[in-house]
Amino acid sequence: MSQDGLGYMTEERRMIRDAAREFTMKEVLPVANALDGPDGEIPMALREKLTEMGYFGITIPEAYGGLGLGIFEYCLICEQLSRGWMSVASIVARAQGGWIQKSMPEEMRKAYLPRVVRGEFLGASALSEPDTGSDLASISCRAVLDGDEWVLTGNKYWCTFADGADYLTVFARTSAPPSPEKRWQGISCFLIEKERGKFPAGMIGKPIPKIGYFGWKTFELALDGVRVPKRNLMGEEGKAFLLMSKGLEGARAHTAARAIGLAQGALEDAIAYATERKQFGMPIAEYQAIRFKIATMATEIEAARQLLYYVCNEIDSGRRCDKEASMVKYFASEMAERVTSTALQIFGGAGYTTLFPIERYWRDARLTKIFEGTSEIQQRVIATSLLGRSEVEAMIAERAFAGQAGKQREAA
Template sequence: MSQDVIARAYMTEERRAIQEQAREFTLREVLPIANKLDPDKGEIPMSLREKMAEMGYFGILIDEDYGGLGLGVFEYCLVAEELARGWMSVASLIARANNVPGMEMLTPEQKKEILPRVARGEWLGAFAMSESNAGSDIGNISCRAKRDGDSWIIHGNKYWCTFADGADYLVVIARTSPAPEGKKHKGLSAFMIPKERGKLPLGINGAPIPKIGYHGWKTWELSFDEFRVPADALLGEEGKGFYLATHGLEKARAHTAARAIGLARGALEDAIAYADEREQFGSPISCFQAIRFKIAQMATEIEAARQLNHFVCTQIDTGGRCDLEASMVKLFATEMAERVTSEGIQILGGAGYTTLHAMERYWRDARLTKIFEGTSEIQLRIISDRLLGK
């Protein structure tokens, strides 16, 4: 789809070059692998991760002093949209370097040692916060960590920890002290746990959660059985884990919106190509008004989501407040993505309901974007609370 309609105020020549480079990379490297591996629930190959590292995608938000690209959230989301057009899991993988909670809590010495490795794709993280009874309700976390001399002992369960096996470290949120009455968010702490890539540490057991989509990597249920970590595994201040977990939510929601837009764009582009080729009653179906209007509506909704996300990214990069708009774009883009990908399946007809086309992958993955990083219902609550008061 042509990007000429993008507002000139947002798209500089440098950004257009980054976008075009990411688009070419996705069509050349990501999409063929996704089409091959996703139907069999295969995992993102290390060879692709190495190519992404060469492109600098793991260091987009990392300062140049540490070997990163030193760019902003705008560029981060430009790249994420393009990668998601090929495979959303790959667009999500770059967040395991650019936006893992807790990295801002590293000491200057730790940053010098760790961040160059992150930028090279050698130190990727997984976030263990959610539990079976604590999704958006972070204050309901029951996993515990208690101090024992020079160590902490973690006990409890975590759910929805994507990439727990492939990551080089885990960031775990656990309760270290009872919550005061009416302040459930207090008393939570964060821990950084280094681990061997491809394995879970001894003392942490886990099982992959069966999913209908978001293939390319595994999502885990984890069990911590009196798991001991050194005192310096604590990230930031004790009892301030809630603030660490919620820091940068605007960035995460903009990234999710970008992924949703990429999925929707993949559906649109594939639908246009199919409509031009598929003939019925002696004409390509792209000649029929019903199909043409579907495509016009799809394209309009995608562009509306993209423009709102460009505004949110610009606000983040310039230090402006945008928690309201970040929730709006997360809500709008993800709801849009499910509608657009569903319409894409309708345009392809029976072919769209097969794994022979990427359309069903876009649809399955778009459905998830309405759930993670705060459900649509949570976004509606945030928006309404800001507009109407709590």
């Protein structure tokens, strides 16, 4: 099966992909098979090897010690890493400069980005809240300026790596939204430096029990008077939602790459199992039912991969492709759940054990339909791009605005 994109795959990109593949099969997959589980953690030794490969600085400019590559190469690498362990492809995303590259002045980039490349300054983002899933414009965590410090109060949810990160980026409301159409205004972003393995003063973290995405913990955070230096406001006050939105295309491409990597791992394992497993006197790969399943799986993976290549090329070319980024995130994540489920079926009862990594691919593939915007959110973005905003969306915005106004009055 082809993993090359016509007109996209240069010799350099093939070398980058193949090196990531070799690294994954040798270094990532064995660790994942040994440690994946509720109590397993990505070992520091593996993180150090990721640093040696340059994977914490894929998209960081060479001037700061990074590889200076684009979203295309970033997704090539992360697809391969996810073939071993999706969490490893995700911890790579906790570098790349994140919000620092997007919003910080040059002196802060010089101070922070080399540390990011060395794996010494990895971040975690606190956006969502217990009552605010996909509707991030409705967050209620508040930040009030007190002299030279911002004081943050509220709750955050789904903050993965909050304990192990070296800094947190927390989104909080600094002013009320002016209208239903501009509910995103008034949200600001703050960088909170912290000691690795601990939470800053005024913050408590409680792990959320989950069925997958192991290797690190995901937290619910309670902020009670967390104080942040005034200079650690990232970007313009009240406009952090726009800052976040600018990164969605790359983030959704990255999730699509992770989904494709999971599906590729499931396909390869299913092919290997089908050629070895015998029933009724012959390998199950000889039966048409199995052969057609594998043919369909391979086709769907390749279709998602080629769409991803197109989207990555558009992003790196500087062209807007929010609709297409939603398309590939939606298509690839839905595909990954189907493919990993089919692969598990090929394994039969063996697939429903922890003796094979197929159950890990299956569990993690299910998550790709939820994070970085659910499949339904992606469909909404695509539909709005094609059909315009619906009356229902306007009504929802009105109700959300009324709810936010009520919360602001209560807080006052």
